[in-house]
Amino acid sequence: MSFIDPLYPVFLATGFAVGFGHCIGMCGPIVVSLSLNLKDKNLLIPHLLYNSGRVVTYGVLGGVMGATGSFTLVAAHIAEIQKGAMIFAGVLIIIMGLAMSGWISFGQVFGNSYNPGGFISKGFRRLSQIKSPAVYFPIGLLLGLLPCGPVYTALLAAAGAGMEAAGTLDGIIKGMGVMICFGLGTVPALFFVAKLADMGWLKKREIIYRIGAVLMMAVGIYFIIKGIRY
Amino acid sequence: MKPSILTGGKQLYFATKPVLKIVFLFFILTGFLVFGGQLASGPALAAESTVNCDAHKGVCSQSSGDLTVSLEITPQPVKTMQDLVFKVSIEGASPAKHPHIDLGMPAMKMGPNQVSLKPTGPGTYEGTGVIVRCPSGKKTWFANVIVPGSGEVKFIFNVIY
Numbered sequence: 502m503s504f505i506d507p508l509y510p511v512f513l514a515t516g517f518a519v520g521f522g523h524c525i526g527m528c529g530p531i532v533v534s535l536s537l538n539l540k541d542k543n544l545l546i547p548h549l550l551y552n553s554g555r556v557v558t559y560g561v562l563g564g565v566m567g568a569t570g571s572f573t574l575v576a577a578h579i580a581e582i583q584k585g586a587m588i589f590a591g592v593l594i595i596i597m598g599l600a601m602s603g604w605i606s607f608g609q610v611f612g613n614s615y616n617p618g619g620f621i622s623k624g625f626r627r628l629s630q631i632k633s634p635a636v637y638f639p640i641g642l643l644l645g646l647l648p649c650g651p652v653y654t655a656l657l658a659a660a661g662a663g664m665e666a667a668g669t670l671d672g673i674i675k676g677m678g679v680m681i682c683f684g685l686g687t688v689p690a691l692f693f694v695a696k697l698a699d700m701g702w703l704k705k706r707e708i709i710y711r712i713g714a715v716l717m718m719a720v721g722i723y724f725i726i727k728g729i730r731y
Numbered sequence: 732m733k734p735s736i737l738t739g740g741k742q743l744y745f746a747t748k749p750v751l752k753i754v755f756l757f758f759i760l761t762g763f764l765v766f767g768g769q770l771a772s773g774p775a776l777a778a779e780s781t782v783n784c785d786a787h788k789g790v791c792s793q794s795s796g797d798l799t800v801s802l803e804i805t806p807q808p809v810k811t812m813q814d815l816v817f818k819v820s821i822e823g824a825s826p827a828k829h830p831h832i833d834l835g836m837p838a839m840k841m842g843p844n845q846v847s848l849k850p851t852g853p854g855t856y857e858g859t860g861v862i863v864r865c866p867s868g869k870k871t872w873f874a875n876v877i878v879p880g881s882g883e884v885k886f887i888f889n890v891i892y
Binding site: 512519523527572573580587647649650653655657683727730 | 812839841867
């Protein structure tokens with residue numbers, strides 16, 4: 502117990518610190534995309550759901566790491582899923598950018614007369630039609646799988662905690678604890694970014710949206726390229 | 732219908748405060764600097780990330796004062812996301828406690844990644860660890876060998892994905 506207990510505050514603090522450094526660069530574009538896409542709606546619940554989804558994914562991954570006690574074993578199995586998550590994030594950001602710019606609406610991309618045949622087309626059509634903020638929870642669940650150095654480091658600690666644990670259940674609890682603390686630590690930075698993107702004086706300026714939309718599409722392409730090459 | 736982005740937006744009370752505009756601009760600038768730093772390393776960053784060890788070929792040695800530390804990482808070549816063995820030998824110091832290694836990237840904060848070392852003989856230690864993969868594509872890592880009571884020595888090396 503004496504080994505694991507300090508890990509929780511350590512990784513809560515680590516999450517907080519890398520949140521304002523690393524996560525803003527990695528997840529910032531996604532959070533800004535989500536915020537701007539909400540337009541005049543309240544952002545608290547959607548972002549709470551997005552972050553909850555992310556933390557739940559971290560917790561599950563931490564539990565698996567803690568159960569196996571092997572970082573490399575689990576990481577090898579989830580590598581392809583993470584690659585897919587990165588490409589998905591890129592496509593999501595591009596579509597949000599296109600919709601936000603006003604140049605191309607969802608209706609034009611997946612028009613009413615268009616009958617989507619593919620799984621991805623159907624998925625995005627449904628996504629564009631969903632009005633409930635509940636959709637932000639599964640988005641958070643999925644994007645919690647994004648490959649990220651600090652997340653890997655936290656998972657490494659979760660696996661280490663599992664290795665030191667008295668039993669499998671103990672390992673799961675400790676692994677989950679490390680990752681949930683880490684995830685919670687990253688939340689303030691991402692809320693901060695979300696709040697900045699929601700500022701009223703910014704939302705009044707169309708040029709901000711135009712520039713933001715172009716940047717979002719560029720970031721989306723960057724994510725896709727990184728995902729393919731990952 | 733073209734989506735409206737300019738109508739219906741609720742005004743936040745603090746949004747009109749000049750100080751928050753300045754904070755926002757500061758944040759944007761900081762973001763560009765951070766993002767820019769990830770894209771192209773500046774001179775200061777480059778100085779801190781100058782490779783001083785070819786970890787893929789044998790043993791590296793570095794000195795700091797009277798302290799001389801040798802580090803060997805196996806298997807070679809050194810790849811990310813796999814179990815690695817870190818072998819350390821120390822000359823010129825008798826550590827008060829067992830030494831350990833802090834792993835990290837010079838270019839960005841990765842969180843605490845520590846390799847505990849156990850003695851394998853007089854002045855020699857060994858431990859296992861993992862160097863994680865950074866999606867940014869950067870490959871330069873450091874292994875900072877901390878010798879309690881005697882100092883620390885930093886090895887900077889490239890890894891393979």
